[in-house]
Every structure is written in C-alpha cells, then in structure tokens.
Amino acid sequence: MMNDTFRVKVGLAEMLKGGVIMDVTNAEQALIAEKAGVTPGTIYHYFENKRDLFLSVHREIQQEIQQRVRAAVQSVPTFQEALRIFIDRSAELYKEHPSYSKFNAVVRTEALRNPEIAGARFDQDWRHFYHDMTDLGIASGEIDRRDARTVRHLLSMLVLGITQFGIEASPSDYVECLRGIIALFEGSLIKPAISGKRGR
Numbered sequence: 001m002m003n004d005t006f007r008v009k010v011g012l013a014e015m016l017k018g019g020v021i022m023d024v025t026n027a028e029q030a031l032i033a034e035k036a037g038v039t040p041g042t043i044y045h046y047f048e049n050k051r052d053l054f055l056s057v058h059r060e061i062q063q064e065i066q067q068r069v070r071a072a073v074q075s076v077p078t079f080q081e082a083l084r085i086f087i088d089r090s091a092e093l094y095k096e097h098p099s100y101s102k103f104n105a106v107v108r109t110e111a112l113r114n115p116e117i118a119g120a121r122f123d124q125d126w127r128h129f130y131h132d133m134t135d136l137g138i139a140s141g142e143i144d145r146r147d148a149r150t151v152r153h154l155l156s157m158l159v160l161g162i163t164q165f166g167i168e169a170s171p172s173d174y175v176e177c178l179r180g181i182i183a184l185f186e187g188s189l190i191k192p193a194i195s196g197k198r199g200r
C-alpha cells in the first residue's frame with residue numbers, strides 16, 4: 001500500500017468525532033487532506049468516491065485489529081485466557097488509535113443509512129474469530145457445545161458494546177470497563193449473595 005494512501009486513511013479516521021462519515025463535506029475533505037499531508041485532489045486520486053474511501057478505511061482498520069488480536073491468541077490453550085488477551089489487545093489498540101473506536105462505532109449506522117456500503121455490517125472475519133474462540137472453549141472443556149451459538153452471540157454483543165462505549169467514555173473509564181469484563185467472566189466481579197445479609 002502506498003504511504004500517501006495510508007496517510008489519507010489515517011487523516012480521515014482522526015477527523016471522526018462520531019459523526020456521519022458518508023456526508024463528509026468538501027471543507028472536511030480539505031481538512032482530511034491537510035491532516036494527511038496531501039492536497040484535497042489527491043484523496044480521489046487514490047479513492048474513486050466517498051464510498052470507496054469509507055470502505056477502504058473500514059477494511060484497513062479491521063485488518064489491523066484482526067491481525068493484532070489473532071496473533072496474540074493463536075497459541076493460547078483456554079477460552080478465558082484468550083478472552084483476557086483479546087481484551088488487553090483491545091485496550092492497547094484504543095490507547096494507540098482512539099479514532100478507530102469512533103470510526104467503528106458509526107460503521108453499522110452508516111451502513112444502515114447508505115445501502116451502497118451495507119456490506120460493512122457483515123464482517124466475516126469477526127464471525128470466524130467468534131467461531132474460533134468458541135471452538136477453543138469447547139476443546140478446553142470450558143464451553144458446552146450446546147451453548148456455542150449463545151457464546152458467539154455474547155462475544156459479538158461484547159465487541160459491539162465495547163466499540164460504542166469507546167466513543168462515550170474517558171480513556172480511564174474505558175480501560176476500567178475492559179477489566180470489568182474479564183473480572184465478570186472470572187467470577188470475581190460479582191459474588192454470590194450472602195444469605196440473610198442486606199446493606200450497601
């Protein structure tokens with residue numbers, strides 16, 4: 001990939017404030033180009049139109065996230081350990097690229113509003129990742145095969161929730177939330193109630 005192309009993508013991603021991506025104005029395009037260190041006309045030298053630009057940024061971000069996550073969990077023997085590492089990598093990516101969360105959070109909304117980018121809602125790589133995670137849990141005895149579909153849906157819900165929370169929370173609250181997910185799965189966040197005991 002040409003370096004200028006990547007810089008345009010980074011410029012676009014960093015411009016996002018949780019707004020409407022496909023309705024980016026000419027003035028905003030100029031800011032994107034300035035951020036990327038290229039001229040406004042250069043953007044569509046690399047990208048045919050806004051749809052192409054949007055989907056290209058989406059693919060770029062998803063590929064980086066998937067590569068980082070899969071490389072981290074590929075040799076892990078248990079589901080819970082893989083989940084912990086996945087959450088840790090998510091926190092690292094958030095710190096390195098906070099604009100990714102802003103972009104990912106609006107992808108699904110934009111895909112619903114704009115049929116020409118509807119394919120962005122159906123990311124097969126993530127579905128494969130959820131299947132692989134669940135299969136790992138089945139192999140390790142942590143997950144009953146009959147619950148595989150439920151676990152995959154749970155993982156999907158967690159990722160969507162984490163993404164949305166990332167654009168609303170402060171960095172410290174976001175990291176605290178991620179740690180809470182791990183503690184919840186480990187059973188250390190919420191303990192069984194003590195019979196007969198009430199109070200705050």
